Amino acid sequence: MGDKDYILNISDRRPEGKYITPILKGLAYTLKNFFTKPITIKYPTERREVSDRWRGLHRLKVDDQGKLNCVACGLCAKICPPQAITIVPYEDAGGTRYPKEFVIDELRCIFCGFCQEACPKDAIELTKVYDFVDYQREDFIFDIEKLKNPEKYIFAGK
Amino acid sequence: MLEFMTILIIKTLVAFVVALLIVAYSTWIERKVLGHVQLRHGPRRVGYHGLLQPIADGVKGFFKEELIPDNADKPIFILAPIISIGAAVTLVAIVPFGDTVTIMGREITLYLTNPDVGLLLVLGISTIGSYGGILGGWSSGNKYGVIGGLRGAAQMISYELSLALAVIAVVMVSGSLSLVDIVHSQAGLWNIVKQPFAFVLFIICGLAELNRTPFDMPEAEAELACGFNVEYSSMKFALFFMAEYCHMFVFAALVTTLFLGGWHGPIIDGPHWFFLKTFFMIFFCVWERSTFPRLRYDQVMSFGWKILLPFGLLNILLTGLWMLIFNI
Numbered sequence: 001m002g003d004k005d006y007i008l009n010i011s012d013r014r015p016e017g018k019y020i021t022p023i024l025k026g027l028a029y030t031l032k033n034f035f036t037k038p039i040t041i042k043y044p045t046e047r048r049e050v051s052d053r054w055r056g057l058h059r060l061k062v063d064d065q066g067k068l069n070c071v072a073c074g075l076c077a078k079i080c081p082p083q084a085i086t087i088v089p090y091e092d093a094g095g096t097r098y099p100k101e102f103v104i105d106e107l108r109c110i111f112c113g114f115c116q117e118a119c120p121k122d123a124i125e126l127t128k129v130y131d132f133v134d135y136q137r138e139d140f141i142f143d144i145e146k147l148k149n150p151e152k153y154i155f156a157g158k
Numbered sequence: 159m160l161e162f163m164t165i166l167i168i169k170t171l172v173a174f175v176v177a178l179l180i181v182a183y184s185t186w187i188e189r190k191v192l193g194h195v196q197l198r199h200g201p202r203r204v205g206y207h208g209l210l211q212p213i214a215d216g217v218k219g220f221f222k223e224e225l226i227p228d229n230a231d232k233p234i235f236i237l238a239p240i241i242s243i244g245a246a247v248t249l250v251a252i253v254p255f256g257d258t259v260t261i262m263g264r265e266i267t268l269y270l271t272n273p274d275v276g277l278l279l280v281l282g283i284s285t286i287g288s289y290g291g292i293l294g295g296w297s298s299g300n301k302y303g304v305i306g307g308l309r310g311a312a313q314m315i316s317y318e319l320s321l322a323l324a325v326i327a328v329v330m331v332s333g334s335l336s337l338v339d340i341v342h343s344q345a346g347l348w349n350i351v352k353q354p355f356a357f358v359l360f361i362i363c364g365l366a367e368l369n370r371t372p373f374d375m376p377e378a379e380a381e382l383a384c385g386f387n388v389e390y391s392s393m394k395f396a397l398f399f400m401a402e403y404c405h406m407f408v409f410a411a412l413v414t415t416l417f418l419g420g421w422h423g424p425i426i427d428g429p430h431w432f433f434l435k436t437f438f439m440i441f442f443c444v445w446e447r448s449t450f451p452r453l454r455y456d457q458v459m460s461f462g463w464k465i466l467l468p469f470g471l472l473n474i475l476l477t478g479l480w481m482l483i484f485n486i
Contacts, residue, residue: 023450030195030449039197
């Protein structure tokens with residue numbers, strides 16, 4: 001076996017004598033692209049349609065009277081892998097349980113959706129809001145009021 | 159005399175401002191065209207379709223921190239961008255934007271100067287401009303800078319020759335070194351028809367002189383981390399950047415002048431034709447940049463010396479023969 005077998009001969013990569021047509025082809029291709037509509041979107045004004053199963057910010061669902069579905073059973077807090085959910089339950093005189101405090105630390109949350117699956121009352125769900133931004137860590141700790149309406153926190157640009 | 163001086167100063171100011179505006183907006187054209195070629199939008203946020211982007215960039219450049227490395231050769235480090243931009247802006251003086259116009263009863267030429275050796279001046283000054291990059295890379299005390307500067311020097315020497323050969327063919331056809339006379343000689347037939355090979359040669363070598371993408375050896379982002387201007391920041395970097403785009407404008411103007419008939423054209427006015435052709439050439443510069451990958455350094459050198467130089471010589475020889483036979 002000679003040395004030559006190991007060396008890739010570069011001149012073999014292009015057909016002999018072809019310089020001009022590939023150059024013109026390349027120019028034509030880029031010119032065609034120049035007149036094609038861009039496939040990127042103008043993000044904050046135009047938004048990408050995400051899957052129905054998208055797991056974004058949480059929402060605490062409310063019933064017809066505007067009361068929380070949640071009965072503060074604590075299953076979501078129990079199953080939550082990063083332990084992002086804190087619940088302080090409360091039981092009134094009639095025996096109805098509801099959460100006095102329901103806090104999700106959105107910085108700890110890994111958006112696995114286990115809380116949604118664990119919930120027996122269909123009280124918590126993950127919305128399609130995927131671009132919540134803020135300046136302070138405290139702003140990412142969502143209490144009941146914030147969790148009721150996560151759509152308010154869609155990033156609107158500026 | 160006073161009147162002459164006033165007219166000259168006004169013309170200088172106008173040419174300077176127009177050149178800087180074109181420089182600023184060719185960066186916008188570059189980003190916009192590159193964006194659309196890559197199926198993106200390019201700048202959109204600052205102003206209508208990003209039209210204020212160059213101004214925002216300029217303002218940002220002024221407010222950036224100025225850094226001079228400890229082991230840089232300070233005087234030369236500061237001098238390099240000045241040489242670069244100085245040479246680039248000086249070239250604008252020789253560009254003939256149009257023929258004479260009559261404003262308020264005075265004949266005013268739409269070019270600043272018309273030296274008899276205009277073309278030689280262009281070649282000489284553009285070479286001085288390349289010194290800016292070389293000195294900048296060398297003085298910044300950075301290995302990438304040095305390699306970028308050396309590559310710039312080698313490339314400049316190799317491609318300047320073929321550029322001059324392409325220009326010689328045009329001079330033979332036109333019979334003058336003055337840019338204005340060259341444009342006048344193209345009234346009937348543009349030089350691109352008479353000298354198609356010189357046109358191709360000029361564009362290739364011009365792109366190499368501009369350090370634009372197939373030949374951006376001195377910069378070579380991927381291998382040299384920006385080459386000669388690694389250590390430059392703030393307005394010093396912006397000056398290099400402006401010099402590059404100013405050179406691009408002058409190159410486009412030169413192609414227009416030498417090959418595309420300058421201000422000649424039907425229907426609309428001379429200067430309009432000139433700027434139309436110039437902007438087409440600027441667009442071409444961006445277009446080819448988006449198309450071609452960077453050549454390997456040794457390939458650039460062998461292409462310059464083994465193909466372009468003989469090609470240029472042959473072109474001159476054939477032009478001479480053609481002129482001898484047809485007695486032009």
